[in-house]
Amino acid sequence: MARLDRLKGSIPPLVTPFRDGEVDYDAYARLVDFHIKNGSHGVLVNGTTAEPSTLSVEERNRLVDVAVQVAAGRIPVVAATGSQSLRETRELTEHAAKAGAEALLIVTPYYIRPPQRGLIAYYLELASLTDLPWMVYHIPGRAAVGVTIETLKTLRERSPSFVGMKHAVNDLALVSECHAVLGAEFKIFVGLEELSFPMMAVGACGLMNAVGNLRPRILTSLCEAVWRGDLADAQALHHRLFEINQAVFFDTNPIPLKYMMRRLELLARNEHRLPMMSATPELERRLDGVLERAGLLREASA
Numbered sequence: 001m002a003r004l005d006r007l008k009g010s011i012p013p014l015v016t017p018f019r020d021g022e023v024d025y026d027a028y029a030r031l032v033d034f035h036i037k038n039g040s041h042g043v044l045v046n047g048t049t050a051e052p053s054t055l056s057v058e059e060r061n062r063l064v065d066v067a068v069q070v071a072a073g074r075i076p077v078v079a080a081t082g083s084q085s086l087r088e089t090r091e092l093t094e095h096a097a098k099a100g101a102e103a104l105l106i107v108t109p110y111y112i113r114p115p116q117r118g119l120i121a122y123y124l125e126l127a128s129l130t131d132l133p134w135m136v137y138h139i140p141g142r143a144a145v146g147v148t149i150e151t152l153k154t155l156r157e158r159s160p161s162f163v164g165m166k167h168a169v170n171d172l173a174l175v176s177e178c179h180a181v182l183g184a185e186f187k188i189f190v191g192l193e194e195l196s197f198p199m200m201a202v203g204a205c206g207l208m209n210a211v212g213n214l215r216p217r218i219l220t221s222l223c224e225a226v227w228r229g230d231l232a233d234a235q236a237l238h239h240r241l242f243e244i245n246q247a248v249f250f251d252t253n254p255i256p257l258k259y260m261m262r263r264l265e266l267l268a269r270n271e272h273r274l275p276m277m278s279a280t281p282e283l284e285r286r287l288d289g290v291l292e293r294a295g296l297l298r299e300a301s302a
Contacts, residue, residue, distance in 0.1 A: 013047025
């Protein structure tokens with residue numbers, strides 16, 4: 001909790017590189033180093049963009065190890081340790097704490113659709129495992145369950161290490177509602193690209209956006225513009241990112257993202273594990289147009 005002030009800004013959820021069906025840990029290490037060199041305020045390991053449901057517990061744990069080792073304290077490593085299984089989430093959480101992650105992001109258990117009292121008991125049991133600051137990953141579109149303000153308030157009252165949430169819902173008002181009930185220090189990270197600037201303008205502390213995998217510096221610049229009160233600059237960056245933000249969701253994330261990363265030579269291979277699949281030729285052409293209009297292909301060739 002002593003380094004909680006580092007938990008802010010652009011903390012992109014890194015993709016998982018695959019090579020012939022196996023996790024490419026060397027490529028992953030290079031991605032972490034790329035983010036450090038290009039200004040990301042932190043990295044998120046095993047977020048949705050990492051395709052974690054296609055990874056084993058051992059693979060997820062090793063990705064945390066690699067990120068912590070490469071980061072070496074230069075930027076915070078946030079470990080996403082959630083699963084639909086309490087036992088798996090316990091194992092992932094305990095490993096991340098021992099490995100040296102600075103904070104935890106725990107998704108609401110997906111598919112099960114538990115009641116709010118079940119979510120409270122689930123999170124409090126996990127919070128008892130470590131003193132690390134932890135956050136709820138609120139993404140009902142994928143998990144099929146949301147958290148209420150009352151649940152967040154209960155968690156805040158009963159877990160001193162509960163510090164915030166990743167908010168991946170098209171609900172701008174919830175940022176203000178959370179701060180009104182839980183205090184301005186409650187950390188909210190934006191999880192929907194198109195709402196990055198609006199949510200930060202009303203008090204979100206940072207971004208956990210897949211698009212940060214492409215050009216990290218633009219997202220850090222957006223955060224820093226808001227912090228210094230330069231809303232005109234932040235608005236300009238918002239419009240600059242707008243089509244790229246939309247492109248990330250032309251198909252299920254991270255299908256478009258991995259293709260664009262390969263085109264920008266950030267990944268050697270555009271590879272997924274089933275049931276995820278690579279972009280279709282039609283989608284590739286559409287994404288090439290986005291990259292061209294954004295000037296990113298010219299930057300990559302230069």
